[in-house]
Amino acid sequence: MNISNQEYGELAKRHSPPSSxxxxxxxxxxxxxxxxxxxxxxxxxxxxxxxxxxxxxxLTSMTLIFLSALFTGLKLYDRLAQCGGAGTLVPITGxxxxxxxxxxxxxxxxxxLGLGAKxxxxxxxxxxxxxSASVLYGIIYYIVxxxxxxx
Amino acid sequence: MDTFMEYVWAxxxxxxLCAVGQVLIDLTKLTPARILTTYVVAGVILGAVGLYEPLVxxxxxxxxxxxTGFGYLLSKGVREAVLEHGLIGAFTGGFTSxxxxxxxxxxxxxxxxxxxxxxxxxxx
Numbered sequence: 001m002n003i004s005n006q007e008y009g010e011l012a013k014r015h016s017p018p019s020s021x022x023x024x025x026x027x028x029x030x031x032x033x034x035x036x037x038x039x040x041x042x043x044x045x046x047x048x049x050x051x052x053x054x055x056x057x058x059l060t061s062m063t064l065i066f067l068s069a070l071f072t073g074l075k076l077y078d079r080l081a082q083c084g085g086a087g088t089l090v091p092i093t094g095x096x097x098x099x100x101x102x103x104x105x106x107x108x109x110x111x112x113l114g115l116g117a118k119x120x121x122x123x124x125x126x127x128x129x130x131x132s133a134s135v136l137y138g139i140i141y142y143i144v145x146x147x148x149x150x151x
Numbered sequence: 152m153d154t155f156m157e158y159v160w161a162x163x164x165x166x167x168l169c170a171v172g173q174v175l176i177d178l179t180k181l182t183p184a185r186i187l188t189t190y191v192v193a194g195v196i197l198g199a200v201g202l203y204e205p206l207v208x209x210x211x212x213x214x215x216x217x218x219t220g221f222g223y224l225l226s227k228g229v230r231e232a233v234l235e236h237g238l239i240g241a242f243t244g245g246f247t248s249x250x251x252x253x254x255x256x257x258x259x260x261x262x263x264x265x266x267x268x269x270x271x272x273x274x275x
Contacts, residue, residue: 103261
């Protein structure tokens with residue numbers, strides 16, 4: 001496409017979201033950073049209570065997921081997402097929200113094909129590609145240590 | 152003071168990872184599903200090449216709470232399982248390490264969906 005910078009600017013402006021990036025990006029930074037800081041606090045709390053690093057990490061994720069499910073149910077998470085943008089999407093709470101929200105909305109279509117299936121409309125692809133990438137890595141890693149004789 | 156800096160780094164690194172996501176949303180029109188998928192796969196790759204581990208040591212929750220941390224967890228689980236069990240570990244390691252998170256999301260998600268009434272739809 002052959003257009004001048006000015007034309008492109010106008011085109012881009014017309015297709016941009018209404019909210020300015022000068023606002024959305026700092027908001028994502030602050031709210032996302034805040035959720036991660038809460039995670040860090042939970043991590044320290046569970047380690048302080050005598051848990052190992054792995055279990056403390058798992059329990060931190062579970063706590064954040066629980067809170068996200070609760071706040072999604074109370075409609076508070078979506079309200080936070082309106083100003084937090086990616087700050088509420090990228091943390092693990094966003095993953096949980098992406099499961100609970102459609103499950104809740106499609107409950108009326110039945111407990112199996114509504115709630116049960118729609119829960120994975122966003123989480124499904126994430127798991128498909130995440131697990132597949134990790135399996136691929138595992139196979140490559142296995143071949144590497146096979147030839148290099150146990151790292 | 153060390154503890155304080157730990158929180159500062161968790162905030163800054165976690166915030167930065169989210170800001171990158173926001174830049175992607177604003178500039179590329181990537182849907183939330185694509186962003187989450189990209190982050191998890193990126194986490195697996197960064198974990199595989201050994202770049203994510205130092206970030207986790209440095210930023211704690213700032214690196215583990217974002218979805219890239221989930222990908223890192225998958226790669227770490229696979230690596231440990233391959234070392235312990237051989238090739239089958241490539242298939243068992245990912246889910247094993249992510250089990251708590253995935254089971255919690257499914258279970259708490261189900262409970263929340265059963266208890267609460269539906270409201271506005273999530274915008275994709």
